[in-house]
Amino acid sequence: MMNKDAFKNIAWNGLWRQNTGLVQLLGLCPLLAISVNTVNAVMLALATLIVMAMSNAAIALLRRLIPHEIRIPVFILIVASLVTAIDLLFNAWFHELYIILGIFIPLIVTNCIVLARVEAFASKHNPFAATLDGIFMGLGLLWTLALLGALRELIGGGVLLSGIDMVTPGAEPLRILPETYPGFLLAALPPGAFILLGCLIAAKNWLSENEKRKTQARSAAVALPAAPEEKPAA
Amino acid sequence: MPTPSSPHLREANSISRIMRLVCAALFPGIVVYSALIGPAVLAQIVLASVAALFFEAVMLKLRAMPIRRFLGDYSALVTAWLIALTFPPLSPWWLTVTGVFFAIVVAKHLYGGLGQNPFNPAMIAFAACIIAFPALMSEWPAQGLMLPFEQQLEIIFGFAPRIDALTAATPLDVIKTALKNNALRAGNIQELLMSQNLYGTFAGRGWEWVTMTYLCGGAFLLAMGVITWHVPFAFITSMAAISALCWLFDPGRFSDPLFHLFSGGAMLGAFFIATDPVSGCATPRGRLIFGVGAGILAYLIRVFGVFPDGIAFAVLIMNICAPLIDRYTQPTVFGRRANGRRS
Structure with missing residues (x-):
C-alpha cells in the first residue's frame, strides 16, 4: 500500500505546504465569491472535496486507459459527470442553500484545483494515493474557506454561522459581538475577501518563514556543536 | 556612507x-x-x-x-x-x-x-x-x-x-437626487439650490467659503513651490469643461461649472489630494493627464454615481493609472530625439 512518510507528505501538502487557497491560489473565484459566511464556504468546500476525492480516484483507476493526447477532455467529462451528481444531491437535500450557492456548484467542473490535481497527481499515482490527495487538498481548501468565511461574517456583521438553519433546521447563528456593533460592511463585500485573503496569505508566509528560520538555526547548531567563541545563551 | x-x-x-x-x-x-x-x-x-x-x-x-x-x-x-x-x-x-x-x-x-x-x-x-x-x-x-x-x-x-x-x-446630494428622480419640484436645479442656501450664493450652504479658502491655501502651496501648476490646472479646467458641457446641454438638469468647482471636495482634491507626489504622476505631461482624468471622473462619479462625492474614487482610479501614464509620458532625454534615438 503506502508507507507512513508518503501518507504524511500527502496530508501535509494538502493541508499546509501546497494549500490550494493560500499557496497555489487556485480556484479563487468560488473562494472569494462564496466565502461571505462560514456555512456557504464550508458547504461549497465540502462539495469540492467530494468531487476531488472521487474524480482523483476515478482517473487514477482509468489512468492507463486514457489516451494521453485527449486526456484533458476525458478528465473534464469525468469531473463534469461527478459534479452533476453532486449538484443533484445538493438540490435534493439542501435546496435553500443550493439556491444561494447557485452557479458555483456547477462551476466546480471548471475549478482549476480539481483539474490541477487530476492532471498533476491522479494521472500519475495509484488510486489509493490519489484519493487521499483529493481528500487532503479538499480539506486544505475547507479550512481556508471556513476561516475566511468566519472572519468575513464576524467582522462584517458580528455573527458566526449565519444561515446554519439551511443545513441543520432549527439551529441558530451565534452572535459573537454585541448588538450595537455597527458592522464593517467592507469585509462582507468582495474587496473584503481580497484584503482578508491577503492577510491570511501573509500570516501563512510569516509562519513558514519562522519555521524555516528555526530549522536552519537547529541544523546550524548541529553542524557547529562546540564553537569555542560561542557561549551558551543566557 | x-x-x-x-x-x-x-x-x-x-x-x-x-x-x-x-x-x-x-x-x-x-x-x-x-x-x-x-x-x-x-x-x-x-x-x-x-x-x-x-x-x-x-x-x-x-x-x-x-x-x-x-x-x-x-x-x-x-x-x-x-x-x-x-x-x-x-x-x-x-x-x-x-x-x-x-x-x-x-x-x-x-x-x-x-x-x-x-x-x-x-x-x-x-x-x-x-x-x-x-x-x-x-x-x-x-x-x-x-x-x-x-x-x-x-x-x-x-x-x-x-x-x-x-x-x-449636501448640495451635491440634493442635485443628484433631483437628477435621479428626473422630476424637479422646484422648477430647475438653480432654483432648487437657491432654496437651499443659507450662506452661499453659488455653491450652496457655506461650502463655497470653505472651498475658496482651500483655493487660497492651494495658491500658497503653488507660490511656495511645493506643488506644480499641472495637476490643479488640469483638474479644474477639465471639471469646468465637462460640467459646462452638461450644463449647456440641459441647464435644467445639470448645475453650472461654478457650483461644481466650489462644492464638495473639488478644491481640496485639486490642490491637496491629486497633487500627492508619491501616488500621482511624476512627469509634467503625465501630471496634466492625471489632473484631466481625475477631474472628469470626479464629475461623472459625483453626478451619476451612487456616492455623495467622487473625488476619492477619481483620485484612486488615477493612482492606479499613474505608473502607466508616467511610462508613456517620459520627457525626451537631452541630446536624444523623441523616439529615443541619438540625434
Whole structure:
C-alpha cells in the first residue's frame, strides 16, 4: 500500500505546504465569491472535496486507459459527470442553500484545483494515493474557506454561522459581538475577501518563514556543536 | 556612507518642510470650516492626528525603523488632517480612527511606507469607510444649525444619541437626487439650490467659503513651490469643461461649472489630494493627464454615481493609472530625439 512518510507528505501538502487557497491560489473565484459566511464556504468546500476525492480516484483507476493526447477532455467529462451528481444531491437535500450557492456548484467542473490535481497527481499515482490527495487538498481548501468565511461574517456583521438553519433546521447563528456593533460592511463585500485573503496569505508566509528560520538555526547548531567563541545563551 | 566630492548643493525642500507647508496651507480652510460647522472639526483633527501618530509609531516599531525620525516628517499628520477634513465632522470617533487605521497601516505601511504607497492614504481611508459605513459617511450636519461644543463632543464620542434631524443632504446630494428622480419640484436645479442656501450664493450652504479658502491655501502651496501648476490646472479646467458641457446641454438638469468647482471636495482634491507626489504622476505631461482624468471622473462619479462625492474614487482610479501614464509620458532625454534615438 503506502508507507507512513508518503501518507504524511500527502496530508501535509494538502493541508499546509501546497494549500490550494493560500499557496497555489487556485480556484479563487468560488473562494472569494462564496466565502461571505462560514456555512456557504464550508458547504461549497465540502462539495469540492467530494468531487476531488472521487474524480482523483476515478482517473487514477482509468489512468492507463486514457489516451494521453485527449486526456484533458476525458478528465473534464469525468469531473463534469461527478459534479452533476453532486449538484443533484445538493438540490435534493439542501435546496435553500443550493439556491444561494447557485452557479458555483456547477462551476466546480471548471475549478482549476480539481483539474490541477487530476492532471498533476491522479494521472500519475495509484488510486489509493490519489484519493487521499483529493481528500487532503479538499480539506486544505475547507479550512481556508471556513476561516475566511468566519472572519468575513464576524467582522462584517458580528455573527458566526449565519444561515446554519439551511443545513441543520432549527439551529441558530451565534452572535459573537454585541448588538450595537455597527458592522464593517467592507469585509462582507468582495474587496473584503481580497484584503482578508491577503492577510491570511501573509500570516501563512510569516509562519513558514519562522519555521524555516528555526530549522536552519537547529541544523546550524548541529553542524557547529562546540564553537569555542560561542557561549551558551543566557 | 562616504561623503561624495564637491560641489554640494543642498535641497531646500525636505519632506518635513513640505509637509509643514501643506499643514499651513490647510489652516485657513480649517478655520473657516470650523467657524461654519463648529468646534467638532477641530476635535476631529486632534483625534485623527493622535490616532495617526499612534498607528505610525506602532508600524515603525513593528518594521524596526527609527521612530523619532519618521514621526518627525509630518506626513502622518497631513494624512490625518485630510481625513478629518473629508470625513463628516460629526462622525463617531471610531469611524475616524478606522479611517486613520486604513490610511496609515493598510495604505501606507503595508505597501512599504512613505514613498512606496501606490494609493493616496487619505483617499483609501475615505473609500474604505464610505463602502463599509455608507450611512454614517453621508451624515453631513445641516449648516446654520451649530450645536454647542459639549453636545458636538458627546455626539462624536457616543455619549449622546445621533439625532437624524441634525444631518441633511449636501448640495451635491440634493442635485443628484433631483437628477435621479428626473422630476424637479422646484422648477430647475438653480432654483432648487437657491432654496437651499443659507450662506452661499453659488455653491450652496457655506461650502463655497470653505472651498475658496482651500483655493487660497492651494495658491500658497503653488507660490511656495511645493506643488506644480499641472495637476490643479488640469483638474479644474477639465471639471469646468465637462460640467459646462452638461450644463449647456440641459441647464435644467445639470448645475453650472461654478457650483461644481466650489462644492464638495473639488478644491481640496485639486490642490491637496491629486497633487500627492508619491501616488500621482511624476512627469509634467503625465501630471496634466492625471489632473484631466481625475477631474472628469470626479464629475461623472459625483453626478451619476451612487456616492455623495467622487473625488476619492477619481483620485484612486488615477493612482492606479499613474505608473502607466508616467511610462508613456517620459520627457525626451537631452541630446536624444523623441523616439529615443541619438540625434
